[in-house]
Amino acid sequence: MTRSRTDLQDLLFGLFLLAVATGTLVATRNLTVGHAADMGPGYMPRVVALALMAFGVFFTGRGLWRAGRGIAPVQLRPLLAILASVGVFALTAERLGLAVASVAAVMLASFATREGRLVETVAFAIVLSGAAVLLFVKLLGLPIPIWPR
Amino acid sequence: MELFDNLLMGLSTALQLNNLIFCLIGVVIGTAIGVLPGIGPIPTVALLLPFTFGLSPASAMIMLAGIFYGAQYGGSTTAILVNVPGETSSVVTCIDGHEMAKQGRAGTALAIAAIASFFAGTMATIVIAVLSVPLSVLALKFTAVEYFSLLVLGLIAAVVLAHGSVAKSLAMVLLGLLLGLVGIDVSSGVARMTFGIAALSDGLDFVPIAMGLFGLGEIIANLERPAERRVVSQSIRSLIPSWQDLRAAFPAVVRGTALGSVLGVLPGGGAALPPFSSYALEKKLARDPSRFGKGAIEGVAGPEAANNAGAQTSFIPLLTLGIPANALMALMIGALMMQGIQPGPQIMTEQPKLVWGVIASMWVGNLMLLIINLPLVGLWVSMLKIPYRLLFPAIVLFCCIGTYGIANSLFNVWLMMGCALIGYFFIKIGVEPAPLLLGLVLGPQLEENFRRAMLIADGDFTVFLSRPISAVILAVVAALLLAMLSPAILRTRKEALAE
Numbered sequence: 001m002t003r004s005r006t007d008l009q010d011l012l013f014g015l016f017l018l019a020v021a022t023g024t025l026v027a028t029r030n031l032t033v034g035h036a037a038d039m040g041p042g043y044m045p046r047v048v049a050l051a052l053m054a055f056g057v058f059f060t061g062r063g064l065w066r067a068g069r070g071i072a073p074v075q076l077r078p079l080l081a082i083l084a085s086v087g088v089f090a091l092t093a094e095r096l097g098l099a100v101a102s103v104a105a106v107m108l109a110s111f112a113t114r115e116g117r118l119v120e121t122v123a124f125a126i127v128l129s130g131a132a133v134l135l136f137v138k139l140l141g142l143p144i145p146i147w148p149r
Numbered sequence: 150m151e152l153f154d155n156l157l158m159g160l161s162t163a164l165q166l167n168n169l170i171f172c173l174i175g176v177v178i179g180t181a182i183g184v185l186p187g188i189g190p191i192p193t194v195a196l197l198l199p200f201t202f203g204l205s206p207a208s209a210m211i212m213l214a215g216i217f218y219g220a221q222y223g224g225s226t227t228a229i230l231v232n233v234p235g236e237t238s239s240v241v242t243c244i245d246g247h248e249m250a251k252q253g254r255a256g257t258a259l260a261i262a263a264i265a266s267f268f269a270g271t272m273a274t275i276v277i278a279v280l281s282v283p284l285s286v287l288a289l290k291f292t293a294v295e296y297f298s299l300l301v302l303g304l305i306a307a308v309v310l311a312h313g314s315v316a317k318s319l320a321m322v323l324l325g326l327l328l329g330l331v332g333i334d335v336s337s338g339v340a341r342m343t344f345g346i347a348a349l350s351d352g353l354d355f356v357p358i359a360m361g362l363f364g365l366g367e368i369i370a371n372l373e374r375p376a377e378r379r380v381v382s383q384s385i386r387s388l389i390p391s392w393q394d395l396r397a398a399f400p401a402v403v404r405g406t407a408l409g410s411v412l413g414v415l416p417g418g419g420a421a422l423p424p425f426s427s428y429a430l431e432k433k434l435a436r437d438p439s440r441f442g443k444g445a446i447e448g449v450a451g452p453e454a455a456n457n458a459g460a461q462t463s464f465i466p467l468l469t470l471g472i473p474a475n476a477l478m479a480l481m482i483g484a485l486m487m488q489g490i491q492p493g494p495q496i497m498t499e500q501p502k503l504v505w506g507v508i509a510s511m512w513v514g515n516l517m518l519l520i521i522n523l524p525l526v527g528l529w530v531s532m533l534k535i536p537y538r539l540l541f542p543a544i545v546l547f548c549c550i551g552t553y554g555i556a557n558s559l560f561n562v563w564l565m566m567g568c569a570l571i572g573y574f575f576i577k578i579g580v581e582p583a584p585l586l587l588g589l590v591l592g593p594q595l596e597e598n599f600r601r602a603m604l605i606a607d608g609d610f611t612v613f614l615s616r617p618i619s620a621v622i623l624a625v626v627a628a629l630l631l632a633m634l635s636p637a638i639l640r641t642r643k644e645a646l647a648e
Contacts, residue, residue, distance in 0.1 A: 009578040016574070017320055024327060027342045037608025041334035041341055044596045048327045055320040071577050078372035079573060082365055082545060083566055089549040090562040102546055109542035112372050116538055128543055132550055140200065142554050 007068025014059030021053035081112035097145040098137060102129035156278055159505030163513050168211050168506065171204065172514050175212035179219020180521055183235045184227050184529045187371055187537055188544055190220040190236070191586075192364030194480050195356045196547060198487065199554040206488040207503045211510040213484055214464065217477055218270065218511065221460045222518045225262040225453055226529050229255060238456040241424045245441060245448030252444050256388045261398050261446055262453040263522045264390070269406040269454035270515035273461035276410050277468070277508050281497060284469040287618075288494030293601035294612055296494060298622040300595045303472040306415065307587050309629045318584045325588020328353055330596065348560035355483050355589050357552040357565035362582040363476075364548055365565065366572020368541050388523055398450035401431050405454030413459030414466065414474070423459035424452035461511055468504045471496045472591070476583035479590040493594075 024045055031042030085108035092101040106125035110116040136142040162168060182193045194213055201209035224236030229246035242262065249258040291299070308318040331342045332352030343349035390398075408430060409423035431451040432441045441448050463474040471492035473479040482492045490500060497504050522529075552561045575582050606612035614620050 009580075012574075012578050013317065013320070013580055017324070020324065020327070024342065027344065031339060031341060032337075035608060036603050036610065037606075039600050039603065041337045041339040044599075045327065045330050045341055048323055048330065052320065052323050052327065055316070055323065058316065059320070069579070072373075074577065075373045078369045079570075082369050082372075083570060085542070085545050086365070086549055086562060086566040086569065089546075090559050090566065093549075093553060093562070094559060098550070102550075105546050105549055106542045109545040110538070112369075112541070113538050115536075120539075121542075124539055124542070128546055132546060136550050136554065140554075142550070143557055144553070 005067050007063045007066050008071050009069050010059045011063025014056050014063050017052050017056030021049045021056055024049035078112040082109060085109035097147040098133055099129050099146050102132045152278060155505050156509060159509030162207055162502050162506030163510035168208050171208045171212040172215050172510050173517055175215020176219035176514050176517050179216040180223035183220035183223020184532055186227060186233050186235050190217050191477055192360050195359040196551040198356055198484055199551055201484060206490055207506040209484055210507045213481055214507055215514045218460045219518060221457050222266050222522055229258045230530060237421050238424055241428045241452040242449055245445050248444035257390045257394055258449050259526055260388045260390045261450050263519055265402045265450045265454040266457040267515050267519045268402050269409060269458035270461055271512060272406045273410050273458040274512040276462055277465055280465055281469050285497035288470055290618060291494040293598040294616050295619045297598040297602050298613055298619040299472060300591055302622050302626050304587060305626050305629055308584055309633055315633050317580050321584040322588040325585035326592040329589045329592020348558055354555055354561055356555050357561040358568050359480060359586055360548045360552055361565040361568025362572035365569035366576055369573045370576045394446055398446050401447035401451035402454045405451035406458045409455030409458030410462045413462035423455035427451040427455035469497055470494050476586040479587050482590050
């Protein structure tokens with residue numbers, strides 16, 4: 001962890017909260033607010049969003065004001081590989097079937113580390129795919145196609 | 150004896166063959182995840198929720214509970230043999246447990262850990278049973294006003310006692326509340342924050358959120374730091390501790406159990422607080438504190454007892470009042486809701502078979518764990534040889550299929566992906582995601598009870614203070630918040646939570 005002149009952890013959290021709060025206020029701008037005795041659907045979201053905004057301002061301010069911890073460098077390899085693995089599963093599961101989607105997801109996830117060996121990964125992906133089909137489709141009756149339609 | 154009747158009723162539920170099997174499945178899975186570092190009980194429970202839909206509520210809860218306390222048991226094996234905590238709660242066990250293993254006393258350390266856990270589990274079951282009755286009587290007096298205050302107390306206490314910055318945790322609770330509001334508003338039928346997505350009209354499923362935040366986010370972060378694992382190679386000689394060891398360990402076990410039982414009930418204390426406090430206590434009481442860190446048996450016995458007692462008594466708020474003490478209990482509440490059971494103060498009177506069945510199953514499960522853990526320790530050690538490079542892709546795949554299976558919806562898989570990214574972001578900026586999950590699960594109930602309370606009181610906010618039970622609860626909330634501002638408490642809290 002590096003030291004930095006701003007507290008990056010606080011700053012990023014503050015900005016994140018501000019973004020969420022603003023987004024909520026925009027998304028709920030057309031909902032009736034009502035009043036305490038008869039609350040409309042917009043009452044609670046608005047109250048919570050305003051409180052979040054206050055926290056956002058606090059953390060952003062504190063992050064800028066005080067020196068603090070930096071952020072450990074982001075390693076893209078595991079991040080992208082895991083996200084891609086989930087994404088590919090979501091794209092292929094219903095179209096190409098669970099068997100294919102599982103192999104693709106496991107292979108992609110394995111790229112997250114350099115330790116993987118290709119032959120081992122392929123073999124393991126096929127075994128896992130078979131196990132997943134057996135367990136989820138045959139045993140538990142998950143309504144998902146096994147093969148491409 | 151009402152208590153006796155209740156326990157007998159619970160035992161009759163817990164000892165049904167199918168419930169025994171689900172209890173066994175739960176504790177075996179729990180032990181496995183406890184042994185394997187890299188995946189915690191929260192994503193595991195989330196992952197297994199879809200499997201429990203077909204079960205009766207009691208079987209589902211018995212299995213999920215087994216996973217939780219099973220994980221507390223299993224974590225110590227890895228801590229002693231590999232010096233890596235399988236579970237956050239066994240961080241302390243590493244210190245003296247691994248030292249004992251290096252001195253060739255691995256078997257004794259494992260046995261003491263298991264015996265301490267079993268003793269603590271048994272005592273904690275009794276504590277739960279004894280406390281449950283008066284709490285449930287009190288709970289019957291609750292209306293929307295009191296329940297709202299109670300929910301606020303649950304959320305605030307969880308924040309105050311949890312790891313890390315209080316302000317950040319409060320913000321996370323609010324974030325969770327906000328996410329809990331997504332979906333069709335029950336009273337007006339208006340869609341809120343659904344962005345026109347049909348899958349959002351029923352609200353956000355908390356399973357993909359939990360799996361993304363706790364499971365995948367954690368995996369990504371884990372992969373960034375290459376960890377090496379070295380199992381202590383010498384064979385485990387004897388699993389039977391000597392009389393001398395038992396005598397040295399016993400007082401620590403009793404103190405650890407008492408401490409853990411108290412700390413477990415407090416919301417948010419969860420996994421880390423009881424074992425750390427117990428270790429500190431043992432060190433303070435020891436005639437020769439310098440032995441600690443060099444293989445002191447009390448340093449294994451006390452914390453192991455404390456963490457198992459704490460794991461079990463953390464069920465008390467859930468089983469008697471219907472509010473969760475930590476993020477894992479929030480998932481349990483979710484499991485109940487999926488079963489069509491509305492958690493709340495009435496849960497004990499409306500679902501006695503379920504509640505007492507779960508309580509009795511804990512003792513049964515603890516007995517199973519003693520058997521599973523000691524004679525089969527070799528099996529668990531061999532599990533440690535599964536390399537992480539094979540383990541994590543399997544977890545990712547099962548998370549994908551598991552989230553999909555909850556509602557057969559690909560939307561949930563995308564939601565999990567988004568939450569994985571956010572979970573990773575939270576880890577990077579040092580924010581605990583647990584309070585978010587509590588807010589998410591309690592949010593809808595909080596809003597519903599708030600609106601109902603306001604309707605009763607005609608918009609008069611003072612109703613929360615004019616009703617005695619609610620006023621007392623809110624006074625506790627205020628005291629907790631004030632205490633957080635006091636520098637002395639801030640300091641001890643930092644010490645207690647320091648790792």
